Amino acid sequence: MPSALRVENVTAQFGAFKAVDSVSLSVSDGELRVLLGANGAGKTTLMDLISGRIPCAEGDVQVYGRTITNWQEHRIASAGVGRKFQIPSVFRNLSVRKNIEVARCHSQSVFKNLRFRLPAADRRRVDDVLELTGLQDSAEQLAAHLSHGETQWLELGMLVAQDPKVVLLDEPTAGMTQGETSKTAEIIKRLRGDHSIVVIEHDMGFVREIAEVITVMHLGKVIAEGPVEQIEKDPEVRAAYLGSTGIL
Amino acid sequence: MGLERKIQLGAYALFIVALFLVPEFSDEFWLNRASKYLVYGMLGVSIALTWGYAGVLSLGQGLFFGIGAYMLAMSLKLASPTSLAQGSDRPIPDFMLWNAEPDAPVELCCITPGSYLWLPFESVSFGMLMGVLLPAVVAGILGTIVFKKRISGVFISIITLALVLLVRLVVIDLQPLTNGFNGLTDLAFLTIAGFEFDPYSRSTYYLCAASLALVLIAARLLADTRASLILQAIRDDQQRARHLGFNVPMYQTFFFVVSAAIAGYAGMLFVVASEFASPTFMDLSFSVAMVVWAAVGGRSSLLGACIGAIAINWIEAEVSETAALVEAWKAIIGLIFVLVVLFLPRGLGGVAHDLAARLARRQSRKAAAAGTAGAEVKRHA
Ligand SMILES: Nc1ncnc2c1ncn2[C@@H]1O[C@H](COP(=O)(O)OP(=O)(O)OP(=O)(O)O)[C@@H](O)[C@H]1O
Ligand SMILES: [Mg+2]
Numbered sequence: 310m311p312s313a314l315r316v317e318n319v320t321a322q323f324g325a326f327k328a329v330d331s332v333s334l335s336v337s338d339g340e341l342r343v344l345l346g347a348n349g350a351g352k353t354t355l356m357d358l359i360s361g362r363i364p365c366a367e368g369d370v371q372v373y374g375r376t377i378t379n380w381q382e383h384r385i386a387s388a389g390v391g392r393k394f395q396i397p398s399v400f401r402n403l404s405v406r407k408n409i410e411v412a413r414c415h416s417q418s419v420f421k422n423l424r425f426r427l428p429a430a431d432r433r434r435v436d437d438v439l440e441l442t443g444l445q446d447s448a449e450q451l452a453a454h455l456s457h458g459e460t461q462w463l464e465l466g467m468l469v470a471q472d473p474k475v476v477l478l479d480e481p482t483a484g485m486t487q488g489e490t491s492k493t494a495e496i497i498k499r500l501r502g503d504h505s506i507v508v509i510e511h512d513m514g515f516v517r518e519i520a521e522v523i524t525v526m527h528l529g530k531v532i533a534e535g536p537v538e539q540i541e542k543d544p545e546v547r548a549a550y551l552g553s554t555g556i557l
Numbered sequence: 558m559g560l561e562r563k564i565q566l567g568a569y570a571l572f573i574v575a576l577f578l579v580p581e582f583s584d585e586f587w588l589n590r591a592s593k594y595l596v597y598g599m600l601g602v603s604i605a606l607t608w609g610y611a612g613v614l615s616l617g618q619g620l621f622f623g624i625g626a627y628m629l630a631m632s633l634k635l636a637s638p639t640s641l642a643q644g645s646d647r648p649i650p651d652f653m654l655w656n657a658e659p660d661a662p663v664e665l666c667c668i669t670p671g672s673y674l675w676l677p678f679e680s681v682s683f684g685m686l687m688g689v690l691l692p693a694v695v696a697g698i699l700g701t702i703v704f705k706k707r708i709s710g711v712f713i714s715i716i717t718l719a720l721v722l723l724v725r726l727v728v729i730d731l732q733p734l735t736n737g738f739n740g741l742t743d744l745a746f747l748t749i750a751g752f753e754f755d756p757y758s759r760s761t762y763y764l765c766a767a768s769l770a771l772v773l774i775a776a777r778l779l780a781d782t783r784a785s786l787i788l789q790a791i792r793d794d795q796q797r798a799r800h801l802g803f804n805v806p807m808y809q810t811f812f813f814v815v816s817a818a819i820a821g822y823a824g825m826l827f828v829v830a831s832e833f834a835s836p837t838f839m840d841l842s843f844s845v846a847m848v849v850w851a852a853v854g855g856r857s858s859l860l861g862a863c864i865g866a867i868a869i870n871w872i873e874a875e876v877s878e879t880a881a882l883v884e885a886w887k888a889i890i891g892l893i894f895v896l897v898v899l900f901l902p903r904g905l906g907g908v909a910h911d912l913a914a915r916l917a918r919r920q921s922r923k924a925a926a927a928g929t930a931g932a933e934v935k936r937h938a
Contacts, residue, residue, distance in 0.1 A: 386802035396632040411790045417804045419811045422784040
């Protein structure tokens, strides 16, 4: 079985500056990979490269053996790559339920969506997602009226509804309280197993709770990869974090 | 079906029934004016589709209206008795003879440069087809380019605005082909399957009313599809929509095309009711006026924008009967527009929508209260 996500020597070039410099990464089917790194390490940019938001100057991206390098975003998404943004991004002028319904519409073409409602099975799925994210009571509210934490959950819920094979999560617990964080962990655990996940996370407690393998980036490069205990002892990682946030 | 939805459908039904009752209360002269208001209502619907649902503010909707108008007017010009009485066995528009070189053959194929373009318009069906098809094709090409390039917001408004002014200039400039500034006048009545639509008769009014009803229902159905939901999502956040796997430019272009086709259809009806087509249809002020009607009526409400367009034009006509108010009216409508934008950004349609939603919520709360009361009683029993 090929890796769920395989990134080979990808580079993001902004002028002379390489925000991501020849990074390789391989995530196996069903794995949850944590991406760690100080501010500006290039983590978000790596997700931008994978999801097609910015072009790869070099390198190759594959999803289950299929090369998707530099495809248009919607084609990459249709190929099975879903993404949550660092700044939560939802459809603010639609109700919470409609946000999830949109995510559940599977065909990319306008003509295939000239139908009135989602099929019953998909509508049930939307209800499930509302329950999973605890948003059933705000289902008819506009997404603009949600709190920060709820917005993050809604975006996660949209990913659950979209049901992509590979899920990229950019700081899903940023700005959350302890209680909110543990609920987020619940949602992510629900995604686990059926999906292969890459998650950028700073909260080490959270990382220890969910991580199997951690990849550490620094200044656009991968400097370490391995299980939590090994990463915590790694001298190079410690050096990279020294003087910065010092989360390890 | 929720109460809110029932109110919405009820409003559509009421409006359409009212459309067909109008002739019972008015004379032919007034009906002709009313037909034109209905055409403006159709334009309101077309603006609401792009502006309200797609978030694309076209300031060049007059282009599609104008194309639709000219396509049908060309056919009706060829069908008019004067075109048949120019000394050739096939019809020729009179203005072409005035503009022709002295030694030019009196044939539609070659009397003026490009006059052969008129040939297929001898068939009125062709003119009618082109009246919807050409606006759609132009919108399709424009939309594909603009939306693929991810041009948005004010830039689309500027591009559409520039385009309508450009085409207006070309139409005025091609005098031998279009009769330039004078437009196409002295047209035949539209005749479909032997039935004649005299602009000062009930039949033309009914044609406009039925067309508006059809467009409203079709647009309403379209607005209830998943495609429309996705379009609204795109309006809110294109990037999010792309990463959910939607072909964003395809959605935007599709709705832009539908809106252009409606505007073209409206242009054709206007020609039937007014018996002329003119470059003034492509004046900037007309395209801007459409946006004002839709804003006042409610840009995200198809019916609201439609009623807004009809009401403003109706009031305007009433007001202009009083000489003192003619100039003041421009100031009044400007003021209304500013007030609406400031205080009712979703227009009158938005207010109606909120009222219906509040009513529905109160109703469901009442039902819930009755439900718990019922449960209480049961427990006591
Ligand atoms: N569009 C861009 N143009 C130029 N430089 C950019 C662009 N996007 C990102 N960068 C730079 O690339 C570097 C990596 O940014 P990135 O957002 O990937 O960091 P990160 O690891 O996600 O950091 P954080 O933890 O703060 O989110 C930063 O120095 C940033 O300034
Ligand atoms: Mg980041």
